[in-house]
Every structure is written in C-alpha cells, then in structure tokens.
Amino acid sequence: MSDYIIRTQNLQKTYGNKVKTHALQGVSLEIPRGSFSCIVGTSGHGKSTLLQLIGGLDRPTSGNVFIENTDISTLNDNALSELRSEKIGFVFQFFNLLENLTAIENIQTAMMFKKTKPANKRALELIDMVGLSDKANFKPSELSGGQMQRIALARALANDPDILLMDEPTGNLDSQSEKDVMEHILSIHKAGKTIVIVTHNNDIADKADLIFEMRDGKLVGK
Amino acid sequence: MNILKLVSKNILRRKGRFVFTLLGITIGMAAFVALLSMGNNLRSEVSHQADALGANLIVMARADCPFINMAVLTGDHLPESIPREIVGQIAAIDGITGAVPYLTLASSVQETPVTLIGILPDEMKAHREWSVAEGIYFADVNEQSIIIGNSISVRFEMGVGDVITLRGQDYPIVAVLDETNSNDDIAIFMPLNTAQEVFGLGDYVSFIAVTVDDVTQTDRYISAITNIANLSVSTNEELLNSVLMILGSLEITLQLIASVALIAAAFGIINTMMTAIYERRREIGILRAMGGKSNVIFRVFILESGLYGLLGGLLGFAVGFVVSRLAAPLIQQNEFVAVLGTPDTAVTFSFSLLFIVLGLSVLISIVSGLYPAFKASRLTPMEAIRNV
Numbered sequence: 001m002s003d004y005i006i007r008t009q010n011l012q013k014t015y016g017n018k019v020k021t022h023a024l025q026g027v028s029l030e031i032p033r034g035s036f037s038c039i040v041g042t043s044g045h046g047k048s049t050l051l052q053l054i055g056g057l058d059r060p061t062s063g064n065v066f067i068e069n070t071d072i073s074t075l076n077d078n079a080l081s082e083l084r085s086e087k088i089g090f091v092f093q094f095f096n097l098l099e100n101l102t103a104i105e106n107i108q109t110a111m112m113f114k115k116t117k118p119a120n121k122r123a124l125e126l127i128d129m130v131g132l133s134d135k136a137n138f139k140p141s142e143l144s145g146g147q148m149q150r151i152a153l154a155r156a157l158a159n160d161p162d163i164l165l166m167d168e169p170t171g172n173l174d175s176q177s178e179k180d181v182m183e184h185i186l187s188i189h190k191a192g193k194t195i196v197i198v199t200h201n202n203d204i205a206d207k208a209d210l211i212f213e214m215r216d217g218k219l220v221g222k
Numbered sequence: 223m224n225i226l227k228l229v230s231k232n233i234l235r236r237k238g239r240f241v242f243t244l245l246g247i248t249i250g251m252a253a254f255v256a257l258l259s260m261g262n263n264l265r266s267e268v269s270h271q272a273d274a275l276g277a278n279l280i281v282m283a284r285a286d287c288p289f290i291n292m293a294v295l296t297g298d299h300l301p302e303s304i305p306r307e308i309v310g311q312i313a314a315i316d317g318i319t320g321a322v323p324y325l326t327l328a329s330s331v332q333e334t335p336v337t338l339i340g341i342l343p344d345e346m347k348a349h350r351e352w353s354v355a356e357g358i359y360f361a362d363v364n365e366q367s368i369i370i371g372n373s374i375s376v377r378f379e380m381g382v383g384d385v386i387t388l389r390g391q392d393y394p395i396v397a398v399l400d401e402t403n404s405n406d407d408i409a410i411f412m413p414l415n416t417a418q419e420v421f422g423l424g425d426y427v428s429f430i431a432v433t434v435d436d437v438t439q440t441d442r443y444i445s446a447i448t449n450i451a452n453l454s455v456s457t458n459e460e461l462l463n464s465v466l467m468i469l470g471s472l473e474i475t476l477q478l479i480a481s482v483a484l485i486a487a488a489f490g491i492i493n494t495m496m497t498a499i500y501e502r503r504r505e506i507g508i509l510r511a512m513g514g515k516s517n518v519i520f521r522v523f524i525l526e527s528g529l530y531g532l533l534g535g536l537l538g539f540a541v542g543f544v545v546s547r548l549a550a551p552l553i554q555q556n557e558f559v560a561v562l563g564t565p566d567t568a569v570t571f572s573f574s575l576l577f578i579v580l581g582l583s584v585l586i587s588i589v590s591g592l593y594p595a596f597k598a599s600r601l602t603p604m605e606a607i608r609n610v
Binding site: 111 | 225504514602607
C-alpha cells in the first residue's frame with residue numbers, strides 16, 4: 001500500500017464550452033496518510049477546484065485522482081458517492097448545514113448514507129467532542145458561526161472517514177471562533193486523520209505539515 | 223435519521239407552500255370522491271329500485287328517448303295516450319296476473335318537489351303489499367284525501383290530520399304507510415279518480431305495472447299487449463338500462479369535472495416540486511457531498527410527492543365524504559332522484575372507496591413527482607453547491 005493516501009497526476013479542469021476557463025493546469029501532488037496539508041494561494045487560482053476534484057465532488061477534464069490506490073476519476077456516480085460516504089468528510093466555508101434539521105440530525109443525516117450504527121450514540125459522542133452537547137437540538141439558525149462550523153466538523157467525522165477536506169473552514173468566523181475551530185481540527189489531526197485545508201490564512205498554514213501553493217491553476221510551491 | 227423523517231421535515235419547512243399544495247390535491251380528490259360517489263350511489267340506488275314497481279313489465283306510451291320515459295316516471299311529463307280502459311284489457315290477457323295503473327304527477331310539499339301518484343286504492347294496496355302505520359287507508363275510490371309515504375311523514379313532520387294543498391285546495395292526510403324501503407316511502411298518493419279531477423286530466427294514466435305468472439313467456443305477453451294498443455312495453459331490466467343510460471351521461475360529466483380537478487392538482491405538485499428543487503439545490507449538493515447517491519435524492523423527492531398524495535387523498539376523502547353527505551338532501555329534492563331513490567341517497571363510508579382514493583391520489587402524486595425527482599437526482603454535487 002502506498003504511503004500516500006491522496007495522489008493527483010497531471011490534473012486538469014476546464015470550465016465552459018465557448019469561453020474556456022482553465023481552473024487547473026496539470027496539478028500533480030502527493031499527500032501522505034495522517035498528514036495535515038494546506039493548499040494556499042490567492043482567490044481564483046484553483047485551490048477550491050483542486051479540493052473538489054480530490055473529494056470526488058467534481059470530475060477532472062483530464063488527469064487522475066487516487067484515493068489510497070483507487071483511481072476515483074474512473075468511478076461511476078454511485079461508486080463515487082460510496083467513496084465520499086466512507087472515506088471523505090467535507091467542511092465548507094459557509095457551513096452548509098441543513099437548515100430544517102437540528103444539530104444532531106445534521107450529523108445523523110450523514111450517517112444515513114453509510115448506515116453507521118448505533119447512529120444516535122455516535123452522533124452524541126461527536127457533538128460532545130465539539131463541545132456542543134447542550135445545543136444538540138438547536139437548529140442552525142439558533143447557533144453562532146463558530147458553533148455551526150463545529151457541528152459541520154462533527155458531521156464530517158460522522159462516518160469516521162480517513163480524510164477530511166476543508167474549504168476555508170475559518171474564513172467566515174470571528175477570531176475566537178476561529179481559534180476554537182482550529183483547536184478541534186488539530187485534535188482531529190492528532191487522532192490520525194488526514195486533513196487537507198484550503199485557506200488564505202497564514203496562521204493555519206503555519207501549523208501544516210505540507211503547504212501547496214497554487215497560482216493560475218498550477219502548483220508553484222510545496 | 224432516515225429518508226422518511228428527512229422528507230417530512232422538508233415538507234413542513236415551508237408551511238404555506240405545503241398547505242397550498244396540499245389544498246390543490248385535497249380539492250381534486252374531494253371533487254373526485256364527492257362527484258363520483260354521488261354518481262355511483264345514484265346508480266346503486268337505481269339498481270336497488272329495479273323492482274320498485276313490483277312489476278315484471280312496464281307499459282308506457284311510446285317515447286323517442288329514455289328521457290321521456292324518465293319524465294313519465296317522475297311525473298314531469300304526462301302522456302295522454304294510455305286511456306284507463308287499456309288497463310282492464312291488459313289485465314284480461316291470459317297469464318297476466320295484475321295490471322296496476324299509475325298516474326305520476328309533479329307536486330310539492332312545503333315547497334319541496336314530491337311525486338304525487340294517483341292509484342287504484344285496493345289494487346295498489348294488494349300489489350305493493352302495503353300496511354298502514356297510522357290512520358285509515360282509502361275507503362273509497364273517489365275519496366278526496368291523501369296518503370303519504372313513511373319518509374315523507376318523517377321528513378316534513380306530517381301525519382294524520384295535517385293537510386296538503388294541491389292547486390289551492392287542501393286535502394287531508396288520512397293515513398301514513400308503513401316503511402317499505404322503496405320509492406313508495408317518498409311519494410304521496412291519491413285515488414286515481416281524485417288525482418285526475420284535481421289536475422283537470424282526462425281518464426288517462428302514466429304507465430301500467432304488469433305482473434305475469436310466467437316470466438319465461440315475456441315475449442308472448444309483450445306481443446299480446448302491443449296487439450291491444452300501440453304502446454311501449456319494457457321489462458324491468460330494459461327500463462333500468464334506459465335509466466342507467468341517463469345516469470351514464472351524468473357520470474361522464476361528473477368524471478370529467480373530477481378529472482380536470484385532478485389534473486390541476488397534478489400540475490400543482492409538479493410546480494411545487496420543481497420550485498422545491500430550485501430552492502433546495504444547496505441541500506441536494508450537501509446530501510450528495512455527504513455520500514448520498516442519486517437514487518437517494520430521487521427517493522427523497524418521490525417520497526415527498528407521495529406524501530402529498532397520501533395526505534391529500536386522506537383529506538380529500540374526508541372533505542368529499544362530508545360534501546356528498548351535505549349535498550344529498552339537495553339532490554333528493556330533484557324529482558328524478560325522488561322517484562327513483564330511496565330516502566337515503568347520501569354516500570356511505572366505504573373502505574374500498576377510501577383505498578381507491580388513496581391509491582389514486584398517491585399514484586397521481588408520484589407520477590407528477592417523477593420528472594422533478596429525476597431532475598434533482600441528475601444534479602452533481604458541485605452543480606448544486608456551486609450555484610448557492
């Protein structure tokens with residue numbers, strides 16, 4: 001088995017038919033299992049696109065993405081969904097919680113796709129882990145930004161994935177909330193998870209084992 | 223957490239839209255239940271009344287269409303082509319055991335249409351095996367009085383000693399018949415002579431109910447009767463079929479109205495689901511990102527449509543049932559129903575109707591939800607999330 005849990009080979013992504021935008025232009029990288037990596041760079045240079053391709057949320061125009069030794073670029077839609085439910089957890093800048101569900105139901109919904117059991121016990125453990133047991137039955141609209149992101153973190157861990165992909169997880173938080181969320185992310189990393197964060201924030205990048213710098217859709221530094 | 227819980231939470235998220243969409247299918251199904259069940263009930267009542275006249279053959283004037291026959295039975299139309307002496311001639315035919323004349327006339331009690339039937343008192347009492355609940359039955363063929371059916375007595379709270387006004391003249395009620403569970407319960411009766419006199423008619427009758435001793439010889443009897451006069455002779459079944467033909471056209475009209483209501487409800491569901499998909503692209507993207515397969519998204523939206531159908535069907539059945547119960551008395555005021563129906567033409571609760579309604583409602587809703595659900599399931603995670 002490879003030491004690298006994530007690998008990309010000459011990854012390219014082009015948007016548009018008439019007017020083409022080359023978001024990624026031949027990105028190859030390797031991320032070791034259990035590492036904490038950051039993808040940095042200014043806006044519009046392909047960081048989020050790279051993260052989405054790694055997570056199987058989108059398909060590359062050409063090139064390959066390997067999760068462990070599986071080339072996910074060749075998987076069909078159902079297999080890709082299964083891979084996401086089993087191996088990958090996502091955290092987004094704007095939390096993306098389901099508004100009509102409570103905090104704990106948001107976590108349980110993720111478990112529905114892998115049929116994790118006992119779902120209720122595991123959801124309670126996770127919500128306790130992010131320090132929000134008292135907010136379990138609160139809806140997202142009743143939570144602060146930091147609290148919502150901690151719930152999103154717990155949701156990402158619902159099916160105990162090996163990889164956590166986070167797109168600007170603290171980009172929409174005040175400094176205290178940012179600190180709280182980062183503490184949780186670091187403790188998750190210490191527990192052995194592979195973490196990849198897209199960020200503008202140098203304080204976060206400074207804590208990473210690996211930093212990938214993107215410019216104009218290319219990897220310009222490591 | 224499971225898909226059903228997720229769906230129910232989704233449906234209740236936008237309460238206004240939920241209520242209005244539900245109203246659409248509820249009204250559609252209520253119209254379906256009320257209109258069709260009233261039509262069906264009328265049909266079953268008519269079938270039940272197939273033997274109402276207690277005759278094997280009905281002799282009427284020749285008519286061009288069943289509507290005229292119906293008008294004769296209800297008293298709306300009075301043919302003057304069956305002179306009374308024909309009754310005796312028919313009764314004299316070998317094998318005919320009875321020929322009872324009816325003179326049906328449209329009248330009213332307390333401004334409600336009621337059929338008045340002129341009868342030969344003794345013949346009719348024997349033919350219909352009537353018994354008297356209250357009062358004394360006609361003693362004379364020329365008696366200037368009225369006997370009323372049991373339901374008329376109950377409905378209008380009338381009894382012996384009360385009077386009914388016909389053509390400006392009061393006629394006392396001398397008897398109330400025992401319940402017969404037939405259309406006799408909702409009619410009023412006068413001696414034939416008196417009825418002809420009150421309405422200024424000649425010695426004619428509307429139709430003649432004929433009983434025979436051998437029903438396998440029907441063709442022979444019909445031939446014998448038509449040899450006496452140029453009349454229409456129908457078996458009970460033929461008469462029933464002509465009535466059912468009229469009901470058939472009524473039912474088609476009701477079915478068309480119900481269909482339009484259901485189609486409108488179906489489009490309401492499609493519209494709601496398409497709007498829901500547009501509004502919930504982000505949610506679809508999140509579910510897909512968490513590992514939800516496209517068939518899970520499809521099931522979420524199909525279940526949502528089906529749930530609308532189930533709830534709409536239940537409510538529609540309840541509303542339709544209540545509406546048909548409320549409408550029944552109004553329908554009974556129609557002479558057509560009055561002469562054919564028993565006192566209760568209202569819809570009766572039926573589990574089979576409930577299951578049919580629920581099945582149809584869920585089926586329509588699911589079919590309506592297929593295209594929106596397919597569209598939702600085709601969205602890729604990033605298509606959904608990127609557009610937020």
